[in-house]
Amino acid sequence: MPSASHKYLTLFVAEASEHLATLQSELVRLEQEPPAAPLWDSIFRRMHSVKGSAATLGFSRIVDIAHAAENLIARLKGKEGKIERAEVDLLFAATDALVKEIVKLDKKEEDEKTITLVERLAKAAQALPDPALTARPPPPPPVMPVADPSLPRLDVAVTLSKNCAAPGARALIVQRKLKAMGTLLEMEPTPAQLMQQKGGARVVALLATLTATDEVREALVALPEVDHVEVRMAPAARPVGGTSPLPPPIVSPQHPTPRGVTPPPVRGVTPPPVRGLTPPPVDADELRPEPTVRVRAEALDQLLDQAADVMHGIARLRDAAKRLPEGAAGVFEAEVDRLRRTARELHGRVMSARLTPFSSLTERLPRAVRDLAHRLDKTIELDVQGADVELDRTVIEALGDPLSHLVRNAADHGLEDPRTREKAGKPPRGKLTLSARRERDKVIVEVRDDGRGMDAQALRRKAVKSAAMTQEEADALSDDAAYELAFLPGVSTRDDATEVSGRGVGLDAVQRKVESLGGKVSIRSSPGQGTTFVLELPLSVSMANLLLVQVGGELFGVPLHRVLLTTEYDLSARGGEGFESRSLVVMGELVRAYGLAKLFGLPSLSPPGPRPFVVLEVDGLRFALSVDRLVGQEESVLKPLFPPLDRVRGLAGITVLGNGRPLLVLDPRGLAELCGIHEPGKPAPLAKGAA
Amino acid sequence: MPKRVLIVDDALFMRNTLRDIFSSAGFTVAGEADDGVQAVNLFRELKPDLVTMDIVMPYKSGIDATREIVQLDPNAVVVMCSALGQESLVMEAIEAGATDFIVKPFRGEDVLAVVKKVLGE
Numbered sequence: 001m002p003s004a005s006h007k008y009l010t011l012f013v014a015e016a017s018e019h020l021a022t023l024q025s026e027l028v029r030l031e032q033e034p035p036a037a038p039l040w041d042s043i044f045r046r047m048h049s050v051k052g053s054a055a056t057l058g059f060s061r062i063v064d065i066a067h068a069a070e071n072l073i074a075r076l077k078g079k080e081g082k083i084e085r086a087e088v089d090l091l092f093a094a095t096d097a098l099v100k101e102i103v104k105l106d107k108k109e110e111d112e113k114t115i116t117l118v119e120r121l122a123k124a125a126q127a128l129p130d131p132a133l134t135a136r137p138p139p140p141p142p143v144m145p146v147a148d149p150s151l152p153r154l155d156v157a158v159t160l161s162k163n164c165a166a167p168g169a170r171a172l173i174v175q176r177k178l179k180a181m182g183t184l185l186e187m188e189p190t191p192a193q194l195m196q197q198k199g200g201a202r203v204v205a206l207l208a209t210l211t212a213t214d215e216v217r218e219a220l221v222a223l224p225e226v227d228h229v230e231v232r233m234a235p236a237a238r239p240v241g242g243t244s245p246l247p248p249p250i251v252s253p254q255h256p257t258p259r260g261v262t263p264p265p266v267r268g269v270t271p272p273p274v275r276g277l278t279p280p281p282v283d284a285d286e287l288r289p290e291p292t293v294r295v296r297a298e299a300l301d302q303l304l305d306q307a308a309d310v311m312h313g314i315a316r317l318r319d320a321a322k323r324l325p326e327g328a329a330g331v332f333e334a335e336v337d338r339l340r341r342t343a344r345e346l347h348g349r350v351m352s353a354r355l356t357p358f359s360s361l362t363e364r365l366p367r368a369v370r371d372l373a374h375r376l377d378k379t380i381e382l383d384v385q386g387a388d389v390e391l392d393r394t395v396i397e398a399l400g401d402p403l404s405h406l407v408r409n410a411a412d413h414g415l416e417d418p419r420t421r422e423k424a425g426k427p428p429r430g431k432l433t434l435s436a437r438r439e440r441d442k443v444i445v446e447v448r449d450d451g452r453g454m455d456a457q458a459l460r461r462k463a464v465k466s467a468a469m470t471q472e473e474a475d476a477l478s479d480d481a482a483y484e485l486a487f488l489p490g491v492s493t494r495d496d497a498t499e500v501s502g503r504g505v506g507l508d509a510v511q512r513k514v515e516s517l518g519g520k521v522s523i524r525s526s527p528g529q530g531t532t533f534v535l536e537l538p539l540s541v542s543m544a545n546l547l548l549v550q551v552g553g554e555l556f557g558v559p560l561h562r563v564l565l566t567t568e569y570d571l572s573a574r575g576g577e578g579f580e581s582r583s584l585v586v587m588g589e590l591v592r593a594y595g596l597a598k599l600f601g602l603p604s605l606s607p608p609g610p611r612p613f614v615v616l617e618v619d620g621l622r623f624a625l626s627v628d629r630l631v632g633q634e635e636s637v638l639k640p641l642f643p644p645l646d647r648v649r650g651l652a653g654i655t656v657l658g659n660g661r662p663l664l665v666l667d668p669r670g671l672a673e674l675c676g677i678h679e680p681g682k683p684a685p686l687a688k689g690a691a
Numbered sequence: 692m693p694k695r696v697l698i699v700d701d702a703l704f705m706r707n708t709l710r711d712i713f714s715s716a717g718f719t720v721a722g723e724a725d726d727g728v729q730a731v732n733l734f735r736e737l738k739p740d741l742v743t744m745d746i747v748m749p750y751k752s753g754i755d756a757t758r759e760i761v762q763l764d765p766n767a768v769v770v771m772c773s774a775l776g777q778e779s780l781v782m783e784a785i786e787a788g789a790t791d792f793i794v795k796p797f798r799g800e801d802v803l804a805v806v807k808k809v810l811g812e
Binding site for chain 2: 007008011012015042044045048049051052053055056057058063067070071163165166168169172173176191195222223224225
């Protein structure tokens with residue numbers, strides 16, 4: 001017991017007594033009113049405060065009781081439904097016992113009662129779910145780090161002090177330090193695994209870094225509660241994390257790489273190996289195909305990730321430059337900008353290395369269309385154009401389902417049976433054309449049939465019937481606009497569901513998929529002549545220009561290509577802040593406004609008064625979102641969401657900001673749906689804040 | 692120049708205890724706060740070399756206060772003071788930017804050992 005603490009014994013008694021007195025009245029309130037979170041927080045905090053101070057003074061009986069009571073309180077707070085009388089009684093008993101303990105602090109007394117009380121509290125707590133285990137969202141799946149294979153690898157072993165009271169937290173500090181010095185490839189045990197254990201743990205890690213071994217050792221030894229550190233060069237060319245290493249460059253004769261020595265970086269200019277032949281004369285070059293190597297797709301993905309990491313790193317540097325003194329900042333920023341251009345070029349080159357020909361999607365189609373035709377009793381000719389047009393692998397992968405859906409749809413609904421075609425004076429064989437062509441930074445993919453064409457009138461009828469719009473609205477649509485109604489969920493031109501393509505539902509899914517890639521889909525159709533679905537796709541999907549906005553203390557990115565303009569408006573002047581949806585005038589047009597905070601169930605931290613609005617446009621539909629603050633712009637590499645975030649409506653992806661923080665990127669179309677303006681036929685979706 | 696420390700804890704008892712520990716080791720106690728809101732305000736005003744931060748406090752938790760302080764100054768040195776059994780909160784605080792932590796009950800020399808290391812002394 002530290003002697004300094006005795007000095008404040010009376011202070012401890014006074015503070016603790018006050019806490020316990022208030023606690024008693026708060027416990028009474030627990031039974032009188034439906035307990036709310038702030039009341040529980042206060043009860044927890046008082047018990048916790050008594051525990052902390054008592055621990056410092058070494059009053060173990062008080063600590064035991066308060067600790068057990070605190071655990072029970074934490075679980076009761078998370079409990080659904082009524083608090084049992086017996087549970088409150090136990091808390092009263094704990095409070096009484098604490099008061100008694102505090103009054104007779106100096107008297108030594110073996111107290112069996114304390115032990116049984118602590119046991120009873122623990123038993124009651126165990127019967128309830130642990131909020132620490134249930135309330136927290138599961139951690140994101142660990143992302144396998146990748147590092148430049150030419151970087152030296154260091155084996156690091158850190159022994160944590162035996163006195164370490166929280167080895168998990170200590171390991172987390174070690175982990176952070178390692179990450180600051182290089183790419184942390186492995187760490188065992190992980191901080192999470194060390195939680196709730198006692199000290200003395202040994203943590204081993206594999207670090208890819210240019211930092212010298214001594215420097216790494218010194219940085220780790222400088223951490224509190226670290227007893228011993230070993231840092232060694234790891235044996236070279238070690239496969240990392242279970243993935244097989246890249247095939248080594250062919251060097252003949254092969255020498256084994258000596259232990260402890262890193263292989264030299266692979267040069268990019270190595271000529272293609274020609275085994276057993278002397279190089280052919282130069283004029284034969286034209287006869288040879290362009291030299292290519294086969295690379296595993298995964299290796300390219302890793303390369304892309306690393307290129308993205310480099311760009312993030314540069315963004316962080318730019319961030320850091322803001323804190324430099326003015327004289328130095330200019331030079332630094334110019335260099336960083338140059339680096340940024342190079343990095344962007346690198347990223348672009350890796351992107352283009354990932355391009356995959358359209359044919360990889362269409363290869364299996366002839367067989368599929370043939371089978372379809374047999375089942376439908378139709379004859380169909382399939383024509384694929386632009387098979388060698390290249391698209392980003394991500395786009396190719398995402399396009400499989402939508403394309404086969406469109407092809408099925410065309411075969412089933414679009415193309416007529418041979419007899420009907422002949423009656424209409426068409427060749428009996430229906431024609432289905434799939435084409436891809438490059439247009440500037442876009443690829444246009446078309447699915448065209450020469451069938452009956454869409455029935456605009458029928459689409460209007462369906463839209464009205466499914467309550468998506470009124471008769472007047474439907475009548476006002478041009479035929480071209482009416483075709484787009486097919487994208488509304490629940491609208492199709494056929495009443496009978498067919499085996500092959502259902503009721504035509506799923507066109508909305510096609511549209512959603514294409515838009516999630518940053519593309520657009522539209523329909524052209526003419527009666528008797530056929531229908532064409534036009535997919536406009538971006539060449540690369542990963543870069544996004546974002547407008548950063550802050551809401552409820554959280555940052556979000558808004559894709560800039562959807563932002564029409566930003567403006568400031570004071571809605572509170574017109575009837576309070578709790579607006580659901582009001583309108584503002586944007587470029588002479590009334591635009592519905594929604595609170596972004598409300599849509600996501602976040603608190604809005606901005607005081608009443610004028611606040612910024614972001615006006616978005618989706619499919620020609622304009623709407624405004626109020627935010628707390630406009631923060632800035634960032635160009636960033638978009639990554640897909642991982643579960644369960646991928647199920648949240650209104651989110652398009654995730655990215656990492658210059659300062660290393662993750663940023664959620666909004667999906668304007670999803671938001672429009674959340675606001676209930678995009679699918680007027682559907683009931684308002686279940687957003688926390690929308691109700 | 693003696694290092695200046697800001698002590699944040701909702702218990703006066705803990706603040707006094709920490710103040711004695713720091714004063715006897717030659718630190719200057721620049722200020723004391725008893726909740727998270729006050730902690731952020733005082734940090735902004737005093738720019739201390741070191742903050743000791745309780746976790747469970749009224750109005751604003753030590754974790755949220757730490758996050759804000761680190762946002763104000765990415766180089767801020769914030770040492771969490773936690774009680775036993777709060778490891779997951781401590782880890783949350785580290786993720787929020789806390790420099791290091793100490794676990795109650797602590798002895799004066801434990802506190803000073805951690806503090807000196809994180810200040811690079």
